[in-house]
Amino acid sequence: MIKERLSEKKNFKESELWFALYSLTAALVDIRRNGKTPKLGDINPQNVFVNDEGHIRVANIYSWPHERFSYWKVLENDKHENTLLAPEDMNNWQTNHLDNDNNHQSELFAIGATIISAALLSDFKSVYDFK
Amino acid sequence: MAFGDSKYSDIFKAIILNLVSVSPSDRLTLEELWNFIQPFHEPILRKEQFMIPSAPQKIEMSLASYKNRMY
Numbered sequence: 001m002i003k004e005r006l007s008e009k010k011n012f013k014e015s016e017l018w019f020a021l022y023s024l025t026a027a028l029v030d031i032r033r034n035g036k037t038p039k040l041g042d043i044n045p046q047n048v049f050v051n052d053e054g055h056i057r058v059a060n061i062y063s064w065p066h067e068r069f070s071y072w073k074v075l076e077n078d079k080h081e082n083t084l085l086a087p088e089d090m091n092n093w094q095t096n097h098l099d100n101d102n103n104h105q106s107e108l109f110a111i112g113a114t115i116i117s118a119a120l121l122s123d124f125k126s127v128y129d130f131k
Numbered sequence: 132m133a134f135g136d137s138k139y140s141d142i143f144k145a146i147i148l149n150l151v152s153v154s155p156s157d158r159l160t161l162e163e164l165w166n167f168i169q170p171f172h173e174p175i176l177r178k179e180q181f182m183i184p185s186a187p188q189k190i191e192m193s194l195a196s197y198k199n200r201m202y
Contacts, residue, residue, distance in 0.1 A: 013178075014143055018175045019178055021147070022172065025164055025165055029165050032161065086155065087153050088154075105155035105160070107161075108158055108160075108161060108164065109152075109158065112147050112150025119134055119147075120137065
């Protein structure tokens, strides 16, 4: 989502970010209504794409054979990897107390973080203090 | 540059900053967010500007504190 804009040094317009927010939220609502999977997946700028028509696509994490879920990155203490885990998930996972029923609050965090990364064309970790 | 200082509208920044609140209970729920933005789906999907007459209480509160800090 960000890589192309960064190379062009072209910021996202607010209308484009509203579109991204709406699309990602609609996807979550759809998943919740249909009960397809408990989670949308690992939402982060690497997994969110804008196609030629300007539509938002969320890639399945299994599209990249060598990619790991954010939980595993945190467990392996790989702080250099990109993860947008919500603070409560980060704490819960590190204390072996994983809450699978947090009403999508952690995914809303990941959506907000993805939008901020897109708005600033930068890594969310550089603008957010997780401590 | 901080997101709060960016060129985007105050209401947009307030919504996004709410979503990254440290405490999950401070964030809008999925239902609250969807009920808020869904009525604006036409201009959003056409990528047009639109007016937001009112926002959920959690957003109004963060918007008020954000404006108090700005002015």
